[in-house]
Amino acid sequence: MKTNPKQRTIGSIYHRMKDKINLSDKRFQRGSVWTREQEQFLIDTLIKSLDIPKLYFWDVKNEGVYDYSVVDGQQRLTTIFRFLNNELELNSEFTPEFANKTYEKLPEDLKDEIYNYELTIVIIEDADEEAIQDLFLRLNNGTTLKSQEKRMNIGGNLSKYIVNMTNHNIFSKVTFKNKHRDYEQILAQCIKLELEGKTTNTQGKYLDLMYKEEKDFDVNGTVAKKFKKVLDYMGEIFSEENKVPELKRFNLISLYLMLSQMIDKFVIKDKKDLFKKFLIGFWNDLTNYRDQEKISDDKRNLDFDDFIQFISSRTDSLESIDGRHKILLKYFMLKNPNLEIFDNNRNFTEEQRLVIYRRDKEICWHCGKHVDWVDFEADHRPKPYSKGGKTTVGNGTCAHQSCNLKASNKEELLPGWLK
Numbered sequence: 001m002k003t004n005p006k007q008r009t010i011g012s013i014y015h016r017m018k019d020k021i022n023l024s025d026k027r028f029q030r031g032s033v034w035t036r037e038q039e040q041f042l043i044d045t046l047i048k049s050l051d052i053p054k055l056y057f058w059d060v061k062n063e064g065v066y067d068y069s070v071v072d073g074q075q076r077l078t079t080i081f082r083f084l085n086n087e088l089e090l091n092s093e094f095t096p097e098f099a100n101k102t103y104e105k106l107p108e109d110l111k112d113e114i115y116n117y118e119l120t121i122v123i124i125e126d127a128d129e130e131a132i133q134d135l136f137l138r139l140n141n142g143t144t145l146k147s148q149e150k151r152m153n154i155g156g157n158l159s160k161y162i163v164n165m166t167n168h169n170i171f172s173k174v175t176f177k178n179k180h181r182d183y184e185q186i187l188a189q190c191i192k193l194e195l196e197g198k199t200t201n202t203q204g205k206y207l208d209l210m211y212k213e214e215k216d217f218d219v220n221g222t223v224a225k226k227f228k229k230v231l232d233y234m235g236e237i238f239s240e241e242n243k244v245p246e247l248k249r250f251n252l253i254s255l256y257l258m259l260s261q262m263i264d265k266f267v268i269k270d271k272k273d274l275f276k277k278f279l280i281g282f283w284n285d286l287t288n289y290r291d292q293e294k295i296s297d298d299k300r301n302l303d304f305d306d307f308i309q310f311i312s313s314r315t316d317s318l319e320s321i322d323g324r325h326k327i328l329l330k331y332f333m334l335k336n337p338n339l340e341i342f343d344n345n346r347n348f349t350e351e352q353r354l355v356i357y358r359r360d361k362e363i364c365w366h367c368g369k370h371v372d373w374v375d376f377e378a379d380h381r382p383k384p385y386s387k388g389g390k391t392t393v394g395n396g397t398c399a400h401q402s403c404n405l406k407a408s409n410k411e412e413l414l415p416g417w418l419k
């Protein structure tokens with residue numbers, strides 16, 4: 001999270017920023033709306049050139065609609081805008097010299113002074129929703145309790161189990177600290193993914209719900225066993241490393257998800273080095289890409305662009321987790337195309353199917369036309385399964401179900417033979 005305080009005059013905020021600011025972001029629920037007196041008192045503060053507390057703006061340009069969402073200062077800004085719109089008159093008690101006057105009825109020099117009054121705006125960048133929620137809570141209630149700390153009060157088996165698992169050696173490899181029970185929060189997010197068996201929302205409210213629902217969590221059950229198996233594998237990946245700075249919060253969760261989906265399907269027992277190389281390599285490539293001064297259109301990597309977007313905010317949302325997962329999986333499988341599934345089963349896994357579909361740009365190997373996901377089949381080519389072809393991403397191609405059928409029993413085919 002980066003915070004960047006700026007001085008901005010009321011005039012420039014009103015004219016240049018007003019329409020780009022979200023003043024009623026539902027993610028930050030306020031208490032009661034200000035009374036007219038509270039509004040008039042603020043304007044009196046302004047007229048007397050007294051200090052108005054800092055305003056906090058969250059940079060949400062990547063969400064598309066607004067540039068900023070007001071985390072703190074919503075009522076103050078709304079009041080100032082209302083006053084400049086002549087929708088609010090001054091109070092005869094607070095400001096008797098201008099009793100009942102609206103903005104336009106004030107003397108010109110005072111109007112200028114109000115226009116030139118400088119507010120301090122703190123722009124927050126690179127923060128996810130969880131961090132912003134926490135900031136909002138602190139600014140409003142002065143509380144230092146973070147969500148995970150409150151979550152612990154729910155109690156139950158799951159809560160105890162998660163506290164226990166923070167002793168796992170994977171956390172000796174990370175470079176971030178366990179302040180505010182961050183490790184427990186990460187573990188809770190991984191368990192949530194494990195319980196769902198697929199990508200899912202892992203934001204605070206969903207974790208709260210899980211803690212309540214899993215009070216009787218079976219610490220020796222299948223979910224717990226699988227969870228520990230994946231964590232152990234992660235620990236072994238980095239067994240020779242002292243610290244792994246690439247294991248950031250969200251990377252840890254992404255790696256968990258990848259391994260959780262692959263560990264029972266792919267032959268990866270002795271392939272721990274592949275994951276280490278991959279994670280460090282991917283992060284290195286992404287950082288180099290991001291650090292470039294200017295990227296020409298033909299050098300753009302849309303996956304990297306998306307990935308950067310996904311990690312810039314709301315990393316716990318379904319959209320971010322799912323988006324990152326698909327990109328990571330795609331790169332991992334493309335880098336390791338010969339990764340085999342257990343017993344060379346004829347059926348491609350969902351993970352392989354997705355990677356093959358995206359890699360082949362949704363174009364049929366046989367006919368060269370576009371394939372809808374519902375018509376898509378992963379086909380064993382160039383070497384058919386019947387000829388001993390492996391069920392790997394490297395020997396899988398995107399095909400229409402119908403084209404695949406036409407190709408059955410035909411062995412030596414070239415791409416596009418049905419064009």
Ligand SMILES: [Zn+2]
Nearest residue numbers: 364367400403
């Ligand atoms: Zn086709």
